[in-house]
Amino acid sequence: xxxxxxxxxxxxxxxxxxxxxxxxxxxxxxxxxxxxxxxxxxxxxxxxxxxxxxxxxxxxxxxxxxxxxxxxxxxxxx
Amino acid sequence: xxxxxxxxxxxxxxxxxxxxxxxxxxxxxxxxxxxxxxxxxxxxxxxxxxxxxxxxxxxxxxxxxxxxxxxxxxxxxxxxxxxxxxxxxxxxxxxxxxxxxxxxxxxxxxxxxxxxxxxxxxxxxxxxxxxxxxxxxxxxxxxxxxxxxxxxxxxxxxxxxxxxxxxxxxxxxxxxxxxxxxxxxxxxxxxxxxxxxxxxxxxxxxxxxxxxxxxxxxxxxxxxxxxxxxxxxxxxxxxxxxxxxxxxxxxxxxxxxxxxxxxxxxxxxxxxxxxxxxxxxxxxxxxxxxxxxxxxxxxxxxxxxxxxxxxxxxxxxxxxxxxxxxxxxxxxxxxxxxxxxxxxxxxxxxxxxxxxxxxxxxxxxxxxxxxxxxxxxxxxxxxxxxxxxxxxxxxxxxxxxxxxxxxxxxxxxxxxxxxxxxxxxxxxxxxxxxxxxxxxxxxxxxxxxxxxxxxxxxxxxxxxxxxxxxxxxxxxxxxxxxxxxxxxxxxxxxxxxxxxxxxxxxxxxxxxxxxxxxxxxxxxxxxxxxxxxxxxxxxxxxxx
Numbered sequence: 001x002x003x004x005x006x007x008x009x010x011x012x013x014x015x016x017x018x019x020x021x022x023x024x025x026x027x028x029x030x031x032x033x034x035x036x037x038x039x040x041x042x043x044x045x046x047x048x049x050x051x052x053x054x055x056x057x058x059x060x061x062x063x064x065x066x067x068x069x070x071x072x073x074x075x076x077x078x
Numbered sequence: 079x080x081x082x083x084x085x086x087x088x089x090x091x092x093x094x095x096x097x098x099x100x101x102x103x104x105x106x107x108x109x110x111x112x113x114x115x116x117x118x119x120x121x122x123x124x125x126x127x128x129x130x131x132x133x134x135x136x137x138x139x140x141x142x143x144x145x146x147x148x149x150x151x152x153x154x155x156x157x158x159x160x161x162x163x164x165x166x167x168x169x170x171x172x173x174x175x176x177x178x179x180x181x182x183x184x185x186x187x188x189x190x191x192x193x194x195x196x197x198x199x200x201x202x203x204x205x206x207x208x209x210x211x212x213x214x215x216x217x218x219x220x221x222x223x224x225x226x227x228x229x230x231x232x233x234x235x236x237x238x239x240x241x242x243x244x245x246x247x248x249x250x251x252x253x254x255x256x257x258x259x260x261x262x263x264x265x266x267x268x269x270x271x272x273x274x275x276x277x278x279x280x281x282x283x284x285x286x287x288x289x290x291x292x293x294x295x296x297x298x299x300x301x302x303x304x305x306x307x308x309x310x311x312x313x314x315x316x317x318x319x320x321x322x323x324x325x326x327x328x329x330x331x332x333x334x335x336x337x338x339x340x341x342x343x344x345x346x347x348x349x350x351x352x353x354x355x356x357x358x359x360x361x362x363x364x365x366x367x368x369x370x371x372x373x374x375x376x377x378x379x380x381x382x383x384x385x386x387x388x389x390x391x392x393x394x395x396x397x398x399x400x401x402x403x404x405x406x407x408x409x410x411x412x413x414x415x416x417x418x419x420x421x422x423x424x425x426x427x428x429x430x431x432x433x434x435x436x437x438x439x440x441x442x443x444x445x446x447x448x449x450x451x452x453x454x455x456x457x458x459x460x461x462x463x464x465x466x467x468x469x470x471x472x473x474x475x476x477x478x479x480x481x482x483x484x485x486x487x488x489x490x491x492x493x494x495x496x497x498x499x500x501x502x503x504x505x506x507x508x509x510x511x512x513x514x515x516x517x518x519x520x521x522x523x524x525x526x527x528x529x530x531x532x533x534x535x536x537x538x539x540x541x542x543x544x545x546x547x548x549x550x551x552x553x554x555x556x557x558x559x560x561x562x563x564x565x566x567x568x569x570x571x572x573x574x575x576x577x578x579x580x581x582x583x584x585x586x587x588x589x590x591x592x593x594x595x596x597x598x599x600x601x602x603x604x605x606x607x608x609x610x611x612x613x614x615x616x617x618x619x620x621x622x
Contacts, residue, residue: 023309037306037308044162045158046354048162052169
């Protein structure tokens with residue numbers, strides 16, 4: 001369930017990237033000089049960072065590290 | 079010449095860092111130390127260096143140049159989509175590549191593919207496509223270096239000399255310092271650019287009389303108001319760009335870099351902070367690129383705006399050659415540097431020029447990656463590891479660094495394409511279409527070497543086909559695309575002012591989808607690797 005919600009969150013953010021609602025307008029100018037379409041995508045970047053934090057917290061593949069540390073590394077097979 | 083002098087001092091510092099890394103590694107002429115810094119990078123260096131590796135001339139000069147001519151859409155096209163897709167791929171793929179590298183001792187992605195799919199020559203085919211696609215990326219760095227030194231010195235240092243200086247500096251610290259030197263230099267450069275980038279925004283904003291008036295000025299004129307919206311960009315085109323960041327993890331230098339972390343925990347901070355790091359660099363570059371349209375008191379900028387306007391108004395009546403001349407004039411890869419020259423005091427322009435130079439020189443990782451690949455995937459693989467020994471492999475790697483840098487420099491002097499289009503059209507789309515190989519190798523037991531070969535051949539064919547098509551059909555004037563082929567009442571293939579459209583999408587979309595489809599279909603029809611190999615990669619004991 002938790003994994004499904006995370007996948008859904010990633011999918012939702014991907015869809016939100018296509019912000020057709022700010023396509024043809026520059027106003028309002030946020031802080032008086034940042035077009036709203038640019039401001040939206042700056043906020044999108046922050047949201048992506050928060051989503052990554054959530055992924056790291058909830059879905060970190062710790063088993064990979066355990067496998068890597070456990071396995072005495074043989075040299076590759078050339 | 080003061081700014082140029084400061085930039086030269088900066089270049090000397092960078093060389094010293096590389097030599098310092100060489101001294102630290104003295105006595106350790108081991109393959110893993112030279113090519114992977116002994117898999118020992120800590121969290122800060124790992125984040126800053128991985129991020130810096132992606133921030134090339136394309137990101138800095140190309141982004142502000144693209145924003146100058148296309149507006150704020152540049153940020154949505156390249157930065158915010160990268161901020162989602164790249165850390166996601168590092169999280170899903172990078173961590174797995176690191177773990178397998180640690181377990182099996184891989185140094186290059188082709189070694190992983192060869193072992194995973196039990197193949198030899200197919201791995202060589204993958205190597206060949208990767209190497210051909212990566213070379214343009216290296217050329218971009220040399221071109222960016224030439225442009226930067228030329229502008230910062232006010233034209234005193236010619237393009238050819240600037241490119242030569244940058245190529246020599248990069249070659250020196252990669253030659254001596256290997257991965258450790260490259261990572262340290264990248265960290266230093268990224269910090270430098272983040273600090274000076276912030277200063278640049280403040281200084282240029284102050285010089286322009288505040289961004290508020292500049293933004294209002296742009297909106298007041300119909301000739302420039304569209305730059306603050308995305309009204310001239312088709313939604314399909316915008317959507318297509320979300321496929322481009324898939325290239326990041328498939329670039330061999332990024333895959334190889336994933337092997338350098340000391341612990342897997344180092345990926346966590348990188349994944350979390352990557353989107354905001356991208357924002358910190360791209361937002362000012364894109365914003366300044368757009369605002370530069372108001373700096374018409376700079377003669378070079380005024381000439382660019384006029385060339386763009388002429389192209390838009392009279393382009394249809396012109397020959398392809400005349401349009402190319404105007405495109406060349408409107409090319410704005412140097413716009414950020416021109417703003418610095420106009421609005422920053424001399425000494426500060428030098429420091430900021432050094433900051434830009436820092437980003438431009440991120441090409442070092444690509445040179446090292448190519449050298450690693452040639453040494454490990456070809457010479458050592460076919461010649462035999464025991465025959466050469468560790469010391470000889472390191473020396474071969476250094477030899478390749480020299481040869482590749484010289485080759486990139488010679489090509490950079492001949493190449494007429496702008497930094498931006500060269501990168502996007504060939505390297506980025508190609509590597510994005512190679513990403514299904516990594517996904518299949520790491521996540522799908524049923525993937526086979528023949529599926530990998532089919533995807534690789536498709537990528538090579540598709541990249542070549544796009545290049546041939548664009549060479550054969552000249553770019554039309556800005557406006558509606560030139561439709562070459564129609565299917566089911568839709569525009570199947572069209573030549574646009576900026577490239578190619580397939581059913582309205584950029585070529586990267588069909589390239590990635592067909593590559594993934596071929597991997598699935600051909601793998602389903604061909605025999606899998608042995609059960610022992612599959613068990614090593616997907617242990618039955620794994621619970622998650």
